[in-house]
Amino acid sequence: AQSVTQPDIHITVSEGASLELRCNYSYGATPYLFWYVQSPGQGLQLLLKYFSGDTLVQGIKGFEAEFKRSQSSFNLRKPSVHWSDAAEYFCAVGPSLSGGYNKLIFGAGTRLAVHP
Amino acid sequence: ETGVTQTPRHLVMGMTNKKSLKCEQHLGHNAMYWYKQSAKKPLELMFVYSLEERVENNSVPSRFSPECPNSSHLFLHLHTLQPEDSALYLCASSQDWGSGVSTDTQYFGPGTRLTVL
Numbered sequence: 136a137q138s139v140t141q142p143d144i145h146i147t148v149s150e151g152a153s154l155e156l157r158c159n160y161s162y163g164a165t166p167y168l169f170w171y172v173q174s175p176g177q178g179l180q181l182l183l184k185y186f187s188g189d190t191l192v193q194g195i196k197g198f199e200a201e202f203k204r205s206q207s208s209f210n211l212r213k214p215s216v217h218w219s220d221a222a223e224y225f226c227a228v229g230p231s232l233s234g235g236y237n238k239l240i241f242g243a244g245t246r247l248a249v250h251p
Numbered sequence: 252e253t254g255v256t257q258t259p260r261h262l263v264m265g266m267t268n269k270k271s272l273k274c275e276q277h278l279g280h281n282a283m284y285w286y287k288q289s290a291k292k293p294l295e296l297m298f299v300y301s302l303e304e305r306v307e308n309n310s311v312p313s314r315f316s317p318e319c320p321n322s323s324h325l326f327l328h329l330h331t332l333q334p335e336d337s338a339l340y341l342c343a344s345s346q347d348w349g350s351g352v353s354t355d356t357q358y359f360g361p362g363t364r365l366t367v368l
Contacts, residue, residue, distance in 0.1 A: 139293075171359075178255070178341055178359035179294075225294065238307065239357065241294040 137162050139228050139242035147248040148216050156211040156245050158200075158226030168209040169227040169239065170200055179225060185209065196220070221249045254278065255360035257342050263366045264332065272327040272363045274342030282348040283325040284357065285317060288339040300325060301348035332367045339364050 140159045148154055160166055167186050171179040183194025190202040200211045209226060223246045229239040255276045264270050276283060285297040299307035300319040314336075316328040325342055339362045345355040 169356075176361070178257075178361045179343075180359070181356055184356060227294075238296060238299070243291070243293045 137228065137240050139226050139240050141224075141226055141242035141245045143245045144243070145246050145248065147250060149250045150218050151215050154211075154213045154216045154220070154247070156224050156226075156247070158209045158211065158242060160207050160209065160226075160228045162207075162228055166228045168200075168202060169229070170194065170198070170209070170211050171225045171227065172196075172222045173225065173244075174222045182211070182224075216247075216249055218249045218251060221247055223247070255342055255344055255358050257340075257360040257363050259363060260361065261364045261366075263368065264329070265368050266332060266334070268332075269328070269330040271329065272340055272342075272365075274325040274327075274360055276323055276325075276342075276344040276358070276360075278344055278358060280344040280346050280358075281322055282345045282355070283319060283322070284343040284345075285325065285327050286341040286343065288341055288362070290338075294341070298327075299348060306348055329365075332365075334367050337365055337367045 138161045142157050169184045170182040172182050173179050182198050183192045183200055185192045185202045192200050198211055198213050200209055202209050223244045225244045226242040227239040258273045262270060282301045284299050287295045287297055296309050297311045298305060298317045303319045303322055314331050318326040341362045342360040343357040345357045347355050
């Protein structure tokens with residue numbers, strides 16, 4: 136079955152520190168992978184996506200993610216975190232094998248807190 | 252207005268009430284989605300409409316009734332809800348549902364926070 140696992144429910148980092156959020160997936164074919172961010176009271180905003188090609192993907196707000204097929208991972212990174220990065224981050228995989236090209240499977244999310 | 256908008260942003264209703272959530276996308280997209288986001292659970296896809304036709308219904312109880320009158324508007328009609336239906340309901344849109352070529356990015360609205368008493 137397809138699934139997305141975000142092992143860390145909560146992460147706290149200091150402002151200026153580096154960040155890595157983990158995402159592991161289980162998928163029967165080449166996946167499409169996404170990272171979304173949700174600020175309090177807001178909807179989800181796309182940070183970056185991987186469809187094919189270069190396995191290191193650059194996104195908005197200084198984020199990047201690396202697709203590692205051998206590890207079934209798509210970890211999100213940022214070299215220096217800002218207080219405004221405090222939010223919840225969701226990894227998603229698609230399309231769903233059960234039908235529908237745009238049916239995404241989401242992880243449970245990682246809540247990021249940033250200390251000054 | 253740009254992107255995906257949702258109204259109301261907050262809604263409190265009793266179990267016997269009937270209410271509707273509204274979503275509007277200003278992106279010229281052909282596909283629209285309803286998701287349910289409950290605390291400590293992954294996002295759950297509820298319904299998908301493509302070109303105003305429902306193409307996905309994820310075993311959602313009949314007390315939730317979607318409507319898509321045109322490609323820009325999507326409604327979720329609610330009646331006789333249960334307290335466990337309290338959640339953030341998110342609307343999203345994408346260029347297409349199934350292009351056969353690639354997965355289109357989904358753009359999300361801010362959500363409606365629903366509380367059922």
